[in-house]
Each structure stands twice: as structure tokens, then as C-alpha cells.
Amino acid sequence: MTLISTSLNGLxxxxxxxxxxxxxEHSLLPTTAAxxxxxxxxxxxxxxxxxxxxVLASxxxxxxxxxxxxxxxSREEHKAAEKAGDVTERDPxxxxxxRRGFLDIRSKRQDFADWVREGATK
Amino acid sequence: MLDERELAISPIVQSSVQHNAQTISNIRSLTASLFGVAAGTLGLESYPGFIFYLAASLLVSVLIFAFRAEGKASEYFHSPLGDLWLGEVFGGMSGFVLTWTLFYGLVRA
Structure with a gap:
């Protein structure tokens, strides 16, 4: 579309x-014809x-x-994510x-306990 | 047509309305200057010049309707008659008169 509009505008x-x-140039002639x-x-x-x-270039x-x-x-979200520039309009x-799932508090506790134990041994 | 219930079911996106109005305004001001060049070079005077402008603006409206709005004017404009068919026609008239008189003077003086 850009090529068409640019060539139309140029021509x-x-x-x-x-x-x-x-x-x-016609107006400079001595005749006063239309x-x-x-x-x-x-x-x-x-x-x-x-x-x-x-109109096509707009x-x-x-x-x-x-x-x-x-x-x-929403449908164009994937394409927009690849482009990664315009953040003014996001998928509403x-x-x-x-949506986030539920927090698995037991595994979080386990992770924290592991981390604390690791720190104690070092 | 556009009563409160209708607006509550499908709200209007303000940024899109602004973007469309801006696009129409840009097209109008560009083409108005162009029509001024044509009217001045053709040597139109008084009413024929304004009639030329109105006819050419109608042509641009048809082009926008066909190429930009894809025939569905109510999907892109709150009121198609005021925003698409007559939108910014009189706003572009000052630019039209400016280039009209300029080119009339340049070519015919």
C-alpha cells in the first residue's frame, strides 16, 4: 500500500x-484564448x-x-508483542x-527453608 | 439510535475517535491546498471556485469512505454525516482560498 500511494503521489x-x-506559459502568449x-x-x-x-497514504x-x-x-496482540514498540494500546x-494461578505456599515455604539451610552451611 | 443503553453496552473508545478525527483533518487540509492549486490554475472565480471545492471535497469523502472506512462508516465515526462526509470541510476552506488566490495570481497575473 505504501508503494502504491508513494508512486501515485509522485506521478x-x-x-x-x-x-x-x-x-x-500559456498565459504569457499574446492571445487571450481560454x-x-x-x-x-x-x-x-x-x-x-x-x-x-x-487517502491511501493516511x-x-x-x-x-x-x-x-x-x-x-486482542487478535493482533501476538504481532504487536513481536514488534515491541507501541505500548500505548494494549489488549484490554x-x-x-x-491470570495468575494460586500461590503454592507449601513449595514457597520449602524453597525458603532450603535457602535458609543453604545459607547456614556456607 | 445512540441512546444511553446502547452506549452502556458498547462504550466508545475516546482515543480511536481522536485518531480518526485527526486522520480526517490531515487529509482535508492536504487536499484543500491541492484543490486551491487546481482552482487557481484553472482560473475559476467566485462561485464556480467554491462549487469546485465542495465537489472535490465530496470526492475525497467518497475516497475515504471506500478506502479507509471500507464502506462501514458507522464503525469508525460517531456520526458519519458530520464526521466523515462534512468533517473539516469548512476548516479546510481557508487553506483552499489561500492557495487559490496565490496560484490565480502566479499563473494569470
Whole structure:
């Protein structure tokens, strides 16, 4: 999409520059005839190409309904995690999807006791 | 249509609304200057110039509706008529008049 919009914008700018320059040169002629049809067509075609290019180059719109927006973010979470840059928008359902299990207090106690014993022997 | 019950069931995401309005505003101001260049070079004067601007803005609205909103305007805008079809049309008009008069003067003077 970026390639299409960039090439459309480039082509449009070239055509626009050419059309405006042609119109300027035409205005320097001693005749007071109206703008030739080919310059008009070139100008309008350039404007149309630039319009399409600008619209295609703009960033994607975001859904405004919470459910649609949240679902989309939730589905794209894996891709976003790989990119690892934009942290402004996170999966709003994360706290429902990722929940801690219960703390196993016996194994924690055992670990602590082991650690204390280890420290005593050293 | 958008009563309180509806909003309670599916709330509006404020940051998305802002992002969409910003995107529309950027497109409008860019294209408005572009239409000014075209109108000035074509040598339009008074009403035909403004009619050209309104027609071209409608074309841009159709392009946004087709390419950016993918035909589902109500999914991206709180009120599609005010935010998409008429959004920022009159805000871009000052930029339009600026480049319109500039290019009219440059090309036709």
C-alpha cells in the first residue's frame, strides 16, 4: 500500500507541476484564448491521482466501539508483542486472559527453608 | 439510535475517535491546498471556485469512505454525516482560498 500511494503521489506531483507550468506559459502568449483542454485534463487527472494517493497514504482508521476495538487489539496482540514498540494500546482483555494461578505456599515455604539451610552451611 | 443503553453496552473508545478525527483533518487540509492549486490554475472565480471545492471535497469523502472506512462508516465515526462526509470541510476552506488566490495570481497575473 505504501508503494502504491508513494508512486501515485509522485506521478501526481509531476503531472501537476507540468500542468501548472504549461498554464503559466500559456498565459504569457499574446492571445487571450481560454486554457487548452489538454492542460485542463492533465490538471484534473493530477489532482485525482494526488487525492487517491493522499487517502491511501493516511493511517488506518480505528474502530470506535469498545468491543470491536478490543477484539481487534486482542487478535493482533501476538504481532504487536513481536514488534515491541507501541505500548500505548494494549489488549484490554489481558487481565481476563492472563491470570495468575494460586500461590503454592507449601513449595514457597520449602524453597525458603532450603535457602535458609543453604545459607547456614556456607 | 445512540441512546444511553446502547452506549452502556458498547462504550466508545475516546482515543480511536481522536485518531480518526485527526486522520480526517490531515487529509482535508492536504487536499484543500491541492484543490486551491487546481482552482487557481484553472482560473475559476467566485462561485464556480467554491462549487469546485465542495465537489472535490465530496470526492475525497467518497475516497475515504471506500478506502479507509471500507464502506462501514458507522464503525469508525460517531456520526458519519458530520464526521466523515462534512468533517473539516469548512476548516479546510481557508487553506483552499489561500492557495487559490496565490496560484490565480502566479499563473494569470
Amino acid at each position: 501526481g506531483l509531476v503531472l501537476l507541476t507540468h500542468a501548472v507550468y504549461s498554464a503559466h 486554457l487548452p483542454l489538454d492542460i485542463t485534463i492533465e490538471l484534473l487527472a493530477a489532482v485525482l491521482l494526488l487525492c487517491i494517493g493522499i 493511517p488506518d482508521l480505528k474502530p470506535i466501539k469498545w468491543s470491536v476495538w478490543g477484539g481487534k487489539l 482483555y489481558e487481565q481476563l486472559d492472563v
